[in-house]
Amino acid sequence: MMKSALRIGLTAAAMLTAGSALAAKVAVITPYLSQPGTQFYVEAFQGVAKDKGWDVNVIDTAGDVAAVISRIEDMVNQKVDAIVINVDPSQVTAGLEAAKAANIPVFGMDAGANALLQTNVTSNGYAMAAETSTYVADRIGGAGKVVMFVFDAFPPVQVRGVIADAVFKNYPDISVLDRVTPDVSDGGIADSRAKMEAILAANPEPGSIKAVWAAWDQPALGALQAIEAAGRQNEGIVITGIDANPQAREEIAKGGNFEASVAQDFKGIGAATADAVARVLGGEVLKQRVIYVSTKLVTAANAKE
Amino acid sequence: MLQILRRYGTLIGFVAIVIFFSVMLPATFPTLKNWLNITQQLSMLTVVAAGMTIVMVMGDFDLSVGSMATLSGIVAAMLFVAGVPVPAAVAIALAVGLAGGLVNGVLVSVIGILPFVATLATLTIFSGVAFVLSGGKTISGRAIPPDFADFAKSGVALGDVAGVAVSLPTLTIVAVLVVGLVYILLEQTSVGRRLYAIGGNIEAAHLAGVAVKRLKLIAFSLTGLAAAGAGLMYASRVASANPTQGSGLMLNAIAAVFLGMSMSEEGEPRILATVLGVLILGVLDNGLTQMSVDSYVRQILVGAIIVLAVAASALGKRSRR
């Protein structure tokens, strides 16, 4: 009885001190909270913030980018200690400038590099593409025809294609059969499947296609469906994707044609962002404009993790 | 007493909200800077809601305003990419709004499709065109001329308040101008009078010589124009154009007009009441964000307040009978 009363008293005292002097106020503003990746970042960020005793305000603008500016302005007005955003910084320049004028540091959490941000914490798209393209090259013994699925209109995906181009070019016996940009308005699987079916029809000889390299998982899944529908799953065509979404992991775990993808460490991004915030609040000046969080190759061996 | 509460309940509610936030956030809410922020944040919604008021006066409504706002932003951005100068691109984007509104008007008044159905169809059409034009991507960065992006950041300096430079945002000025024009149209011109007559009794207005079809065309065109204007303001504020960016505007605009209608004895939309409706939505967003209320709880609260205001006015009317 005495003990528990004492404990309550202590906790209250701790909360009081945390609340009055030490607690840093940090706002996390995103239009995309309902998306799975974003939830992972935010939860991990909150986990670290809790340990540090920060007062975190998570704000979702439900897809509205202009509202992100509005909420940054509100937070500047509230004189928070730091703001974390998860949106293309070039679209919220007005808000970033308001924060800068008030000397409030802003951090990007998988947002994109921008001079107005202290830093941007993200996965290394170059490295992810290097992982899967070298996996493909190794698995086909450095020789054969490869089909690529790319999307150059979206910068984070475009860089992946650049790396894969370079890797395949470095093997004299690997030739790129086709470099396909699927229509993504329906999610990308259906059109990728249709495109792959056409390519398979044009190359009926077994072994004429050695691998499919996709810049993200949806085209890889579409290609897999096309290969299975054509009954050519036993030719040993190697498929890789990037992102390791749940559907991709399931296919990889089956041990079929879809062999590898790369998982971003969303939780790591959230934690690393919190870490960067802590360092700046501690008085450090960050040198890195971008902080990369390592990624992990997913194969049948670890797909179920 | 009950009369006053019914008539001014929404206004009293607004004042109560303002007082509540002022007490809870004395340092940051009731400041000039914050209120200028709020007006700037609300400027786009204000313009869309002002346009929406015009058609709602006739008892119609326009679901396509959000996607029209998106489309005008995309059109302007594509023209920027093509090297068209800013004023010309803005004029063309506004013309697209006018034309889109005219299409709505033709569907509703000449062909006779219910506004709900007609504008639901054009909502998806405008949105689809925006996706087709942009290829689904966000147009941003260097594609957007600084002149255009700076417009939303500019303002008229009001001097220093407590050592901080304060300025009246240009977007706020635009919104006030649009509200003023709609006020003049609805309250001071024969066009507005006829629109209210149509809203009150379309058959009587028609038989009294009101050119109902032509007025519907005009009203829907103006609503489209306002939506396009808001889309450009939005694009300037985010310095980019994205094929989904205006989608939140439509429901909020309708909500604002309904909140305003709860203040009118006859349930007629009035432009100044609409502005109050917009302010209620904006102040709630601003204050609740500052109080760190969860985003989703905020949505529930805003919806509840709309229901409360409209229900109170409906019940008040019934008790009088």
Place this chain on the structure above:
Amino acid sequence: MPLLSLKSVSKAYNGVKALKGVSLDIGAGEIHALMGENGAGKSTLIKILAGVVAPDTAEIRVDDQLVTIDGAAGAHRLGFRFIHQEMNVVPALSVAENISLARSYPTRAGLIDWRALNASGRTALERLGISHIDPRQKMARLSLGDQMLVRISAAFLSAQGKPARLYVLDEPTAALTKEESERLFRVLEEIRSSGQSVIYVSHRLDEVMALCDRGTVLRDGVNIDTGRIAEITHDDLVAMMIGRKAQEAYPSASMAASDRVAFRMEGVTGGGAGPVSLEVRAGEILGIAGLSGMGQRALLRMAFGDLATRSGKMELDGAPYHPRSPADAWRLGLAYVPAERRAEGLVLTRPIFENMTLARLKAMSGAGIWLRPRAERALAGQLGGDVRLKARAVTQRVKELSGGNQQKVVFARALSTNPRVLLLDEPTRGVDVGAKFDIYTLIREMTARGMAVILVSSDLPELLGMADSIAIVREGRITTTVSAQGLGEDALINLCYGRTTSEAA
């Protein structure tokens, strides 16, 4: 012992007394007329009986038992049935469905038994002697009069549980033709002989005189008198209602019509009506008579540019006239007073002055655009004087006015443009006696100023009292045009049914 006895019924709305201690006895097997000008308190009294309005004080007895009427369901339990002036039908449903709307539909194996439903609809209609309405027809396709008949049949259809004891009918014949009204009267008489009672509200005194046993006159919320109808004259009734000695029912024309033809239709067809040929001279009132739904409405709508003509030609003051919209018609010098003032005439939620100036708003506004509210209010004040409008101010909302005053607002609008031709569709429907006389006087004043008037009416005495000549419409055509001079009501009815006067006599 009376079936129903009311004592000292009072009711005030926001401090304004609508009823000040009204007492009323209704005997069993009696048709009791309830009369009074609009605003005398009839509607409030009926609403109290219907359980819609709670009285401030009242002593209500049924079979000598003190009762309180507990909502609409309570009124129904007591055996009260109501037929209101305003239509409440579902246009998208069939006649039979509308008749059975308040009851549960007959079912077979859990599904609606359409055959039984239609049969019960037909039975209900036959009770009123109606055979021309198919119970399977959609309600929307019926004329206004037929819709009213359907509603009346529905009310007479015996409801489950509680038998009906008292029917309250509020202006049931407003939209009915003479023959339809008479069928209704026969049913009411049947009801009377079976011991049930009727409260009958009507502005048509002739009906009251012919049908009712006793009558009660209300004025300003007080019952002036109750008496046996047989012992009272028409003029006494009117005097009691308006509180002064009755003026002559129809003011006479001060001058004869000119020879100049103001408006002419020649072989005009459209909207299923026609060919119609007629002409009306300046200062003349041309009456249009006919059974309801015979194309009168289409005729007016074609003249007013609301309904496209398919063939034929129209002339206004000798010049070709082709209106493409009501706006055209107003501009060219026509004015129209529609039959349904609430549905077609007025914007009820807007002030009086806005309703009056709507048709000439453009001319009134600066550069056709800028409103000049002060000038509008001045004009409205003047027009209000011309039509003897009783209102607090021209800024008052139209919906707060009585039926007669609302109609005067519609007339004021028609006058606002100084028209050459005035089209009137049932101009005194649902208007009380005092306001009726004002409207008739007004029409006379207009013809004296050289206006030509086309008057469509189902009120035959009105046509005979006002019109110079009368055109008979049947199945969309004008069958004959006769002088109203010396024409009797019987002869006019016979003409409407297509019989010649000599045959009828």
